[in-house]
Amino acid sequence: MGILKTFSLGGIHPPENKISKSEVIESLPISKVVYIPLGQNLGAPAKAVVKRGDEVKVGQLIGKGEAFISANVHSSVSGKVKKIDNIVDTSGYKHPAIVIDVDGDEWLEDIDRSTDVKRDFNLDTAQIIEVIKEKGIVGLGGATFPSHVKLMVPDGKKADYLIINGVECEPYLTADHRIMLERGEEILIGISILMKGLGVEKALIGIENNKPDAIDNLSKLAKEFKGIEVHPLKVQYPQGGEKQLIKALVNREVPSGKLPIEVGCVVNNVGTALAIYEAVQKNKPLIERVVTVTGKSLKRTANLLVRIGTPAKELVEFVGGAPDDTGKVVNGGPMMGKALVSLDAPIVKGSSGILLFKEEETKRVEVTNCIRCGKCISVCPMGLEPVLMAQFSENKMFENLEKELVMDCIECGSCQYTCPAGRPLLDYIRIGKSKVGNIIRNRRK
Amino acid sequence: MDEIIIYAVVSLAGIGVAAAVILFFIAQKFKVIEDPRIDSVEEALPSANCGGCGFAGCRAFAETIVKNNSLEGMNCPVGGAEVMKVVAEIVGLEVEEKLPEIAVIRCNGNKANAPKKIEYDGPTTCAYAHSLSSGESGCPNGCLGLGDCVEACDFEAIFINPDTGLPVVNDNCVACGACVVACPRDIIELRPRGKKDRRIFVSCVNTEKGAVAKKNCSVACIGCGKCAKVCNFDAITIKNNLAYIDPEKCKLCRKCVEVCPTGAIHELNFPARKPKPTKEVDKPIDLTKRKAVGENDSAKVNKAAEKKNDDK
Numbered sequence: 001m002g003i004l005k006t007f008s009l010g011g012i013h014p015p016e017n018k019i020s021k022s023e024v025i026e027s028l029p030i031s032k033v034v035y036i037p038l039g040q041n042l043g044a045p046a047k048a049v050v051k052r053g054d055e056v057k058v059g060q061l062i063g064k065g066e067a068f069i070s071a072n073v074h075s076s077v078s079g080k081v082k083k084i085d086n087i088v089d090t091s092g093y094k095h096p097a098i099v100i101d102v103d104g105d106e107w108l109e110d111i112d113r114s115t116d117v118k119r120d121f122n123l124d125t126a127q128i129i130e131v132i133k134e135k136g137i138v139g140l141g142g143a144t145f146p147s148h149v150k151l152m153v154p155d156g157k158k159a160d161y162l163i164i165n166g167v168e169c170e171p172y173l174t175a176d177h178r179i180m181l182e183r184g185e186e187i188l189i190g191i192s193i194l195m196k197g198l199g200v201e202k203a204l205i206g207i208e209n210n211k212p213d214a215i216d217n218l219s220k221l222a223k224e225f226k227g228i229e230v231h232p233l234k235v236q237y238p239q240g241g242e243k244q245l246i247k248a249l250v251n252r253e254v255p256s257g258k259l260p261i262e263v264g265c266v267v268n269n270v271g272t273a274l275a276i277y278e279a280v281q282k283n284k285p286l287i288e289r290v291v292t293v294t295g296k297s298l299k300r301t302a303n304l305l306v307r308i309g310t311p312a313k314e315l316v317e318f319v320g321g322a323p324d325d326t327g328k329v330v331n332g333g334p335m336m337g338k339a340l341v342s343l344d345a346p347i348v349k350g351s352s353g354i355l356l357f358k359e360e361e362t363k364r365v366e367v368t369n370c371i372r373c374g375k376c377i378s379v380c381p382m383g384l385e386p387v388l389m390a391q392f393s394e395n396k397m398f399e400n401l402e403k404e405l406v407m408d409c410i411e412c413g414s415c416q417y418t419c420p421a422g423r424p425l426l427d428y429i430r431i432g433k434s435k436v437g438n439i440i441r442n443r444r445k
Numbered sequence: 446m447d448e449i450i451i452y453a454v455v456s457l458a459g460i461g462v463a464a465a466v467i468l469f470f471i472a473q474k475f476k477v478i479e480d481p482r483i484d485s486v487e488e489a490l491p492s493a494n495c496g497g498c499g500f501a502g503c504r505a506f507a508e509t510i511v512k513n514n515s516l517e518g519m520n521c522p523v524g525g526a527e528v529m530k531v532v533a534e535i536v537g538l539e540v541e542e543k544l545p546e547i548a549v550i551r552c553n554g555n556k557a558n559a560p561k562k563i564e565y566d567g568p569t570t571c572a573y574a575h576s577l578s579s580g581e582s583g584c585p586n587g588c589l590g591l592g593d594c595v596e597a598c599d600f601e602a603i604f605i606n607p608d609t610g611l612p613v614v615n616d617n618c619v620a621c622g623a624c625v626v627a628c629p630r631d632i633i634e635l636r637p638r639g640k641k642d643r644r645i646f647v648s649c650v651n652t653e654k655g656a657v658a659k660k661n662c663s664v665a666c667i668g669c670g671k672c673a674k675v676c677n678f679d680a681i682t683i684k685n686n687l688a689y690i691d692p693e694k695c696k697l698c699r700k701c702v703e704v705c706p707t708g709a710i711h712e713l714n715f716p717a718r719k720p721k722p723t724k725e726v727d728k729p730i731d732l733t734k735r736k737a738v739g740e741n742d743s744a745k746v747n748k749a750a751e752k753k754n755d756d757k
Contacts, residue, residue, distance in 0.1 A: 092578025341563050341578045424568045431572045
């Protein structure tokens with residue numbers, strides 16, 4: 001195999017715990033009520049285009065994204081709109097959502113529900129972007145950036161590589177692994193569509209080496225597609241960070257404060273590629289996604305195909321309910337995910353996993369003083385200095401914090417994971433980052 | 446031998462004298478002529494350098510006053526009216542007397558009123574807890590009780606009451622505004638101390654609809670508007686399901702406190718009311734709920750303050 005490619009700075013290797021990797025994707029039975037938030041993406045939330053009492057079908061537009069960076073929201077069920085209300089979501093706060101009482105499973109007529117794989121497409125770049133926008137596709141890697149905006153390359157810049165993130169570097173999560181095994185061909189067609197949409201000839205798929213079956217499957221299938229290459233990567237966190245992935249695959253470094261397009265790359269998750277295939281070839285908007293439900297104390301784990309808006313408690317019940325010793329339920333992965341405040345919070349476009357942790361697994365370590373060991377600096381994949389950033393943030397020295405390039409921090413958590421003194425580095429950096437972000441925004445005004 | 450010593454001493458002395466003379470002339474030529482009033486004003490100020498005036502320290506405050514030759518919008522909250530009068534005399538201007546203010550905590554979601562529904566175990570700073578979720582009680586506007594305000598205070602004027610989990614302001618408060626800025630939920634407000642130190646305020650900043658707010662906290666403001674209706678001085682406005690009492694219009698008549706159905710409006714430092722004869726129709730309103738928590742718990746709070754000093 002030779003030496004595996006990887007990014008150059010820092011990184012850690014937490015235990016992989018991919019206990020759910022052999023669970024075939026199952027469809028979660030549809031809930032009786034769904035709560036579809038209007039804001040499921042980075043950028044502005046959508047505006048509701050239905051009202052109380054309206055009957056909706058699966059795939060129907062219920063929220064229109066009006067700002068430049070925003071996305072459409074579609075109904076994932078058929079039934080009647082019960083109300084539009086503020087509900088607790090994965091952010092820990094209440095936000096507007098469309099609540100629908102489910103009745104049957106009637107889809108819009110123009111959506112192709114067949115499972116046969118459709119290869120050919122003949123849309124041009126502008127049409128592809130339009131379909132992606134219309135169908136509400138956002139980045140399914142977790143950042144939920146509206147995909148059509150990512151494909152709109154700004155004037156003066158050119159993309160020469162499409163990079164596909166099949167890394168899934170977060171421990172425990174296996175949703176992407178399963179779709180690469182079970183829907184490999186559709187993913188590759190989605191990638192071809194993306195290549196056309198972006199106007200590039202080459203696409204590189206990065207997959208971490210702990211998924212040899214997925215690497216084999218996609219490598220085999222990729223032979224039929226022009227310009228798509230599969231590259232195994234070293235198992236290192238955060239290999240799936242877009243800047244790390246670009247460095248590993250094409251050895252280019254994204255300059256501080258800039259986006260990947262600056263070095264001619266656009267990065268998309270494999271799940272997004274699949275959603276784009278379904279949008280273009282099957283006319284299907286983003287209404288469901290694969291979510292990993294896992295945890296060491298569960299009777300069984302699962303990779304579930306879930307309709308957007310399903311409350312998290314239904315996923316937990318499917319695997320036998322939360323065990324008595326459950327301490328936290330995390331939305332996302334253990335490194336960058338966030339604990340839920342309520343199991344009523346609905347699954348949204350960015351929910352990649354629901355993790356149940358035992359009480360003893362969730363105990364936070366005791367915080368002591370910094371011992372100046374420098375380990376946090378050595379593991380930071382962005383080459384920043386977490387010890388100083390956390391200190392400046394705690395002491396509200398925001399000018400110094402900005403000089404430390406805190407805005408380049410990808411919040412991966414490697415520093416906090418490594419700190420021998422148990423200091424909550426990432427937590428303080430996050431507070432500082434949001435303050436500095438506000439200062440920068442106010443400066444621009 | 447002696448000659449060398451004499452030469453050494455004389456030449457060194459000569460260099461010293463020459464340097465002194467040169468320095469003297471340079472000091473005269475490059476002398477910074479500052480208005481001597483700046484020094485006088487600075488001396489009159491409390492030297493806390495707390496930033497409560499909005500300037501970077503007492504010297505900066507003094508410089509701005511003297512350079513602009515104006516007292517417009519300038520106020521030292523720590524020194525108060527006394528100090529501002531002295532400053533006004535030094536610069537020979539009139540000063541508008543500002544009412545003394547104090548920090549007011551506009552939340553009464555204590556452990557009993559707003560019970561915990563979830564547990565937070567992250568870093569003990571309100572800023573972070575605020576970014577993660579509504580908080581342990583579920584109220585998205587309520588006090589998180591982790592003490593960012595206490596950290597910010599330079600005057601030991603605010604402490605968290607360990608029984609209620611809420612901050613309490615004592616008489617050390619000079620209304621510098623540091624706690625107001627520190628609170629991520631804008632719960633603390635600087636309000637006039639009031640005649641005889643009496644004040645009335647709505648102890649809630651929740652903007653959710655009444656029914657939703659009450660689910661999380663039993664003493665929330667539900668925006669019913671009864672207070673606004675009963676106020677004879679137009680001092681109360683209801684906006685976003687929340688009542689607000691304008692301190693400039695409020696005449697401290699306490700009618701609003703009586704009609705508030707949840708007990709969200711607080712009256713501080715008033716004498717106890719005479720019990721009204723209860724009518725058959727009306728349910729008696731429990732007026733003891735109306736007093737702010739802090740008033741009766743000063744002993745506990747002082748104990749907590751001492752503990753903090755011991756811990757330091």
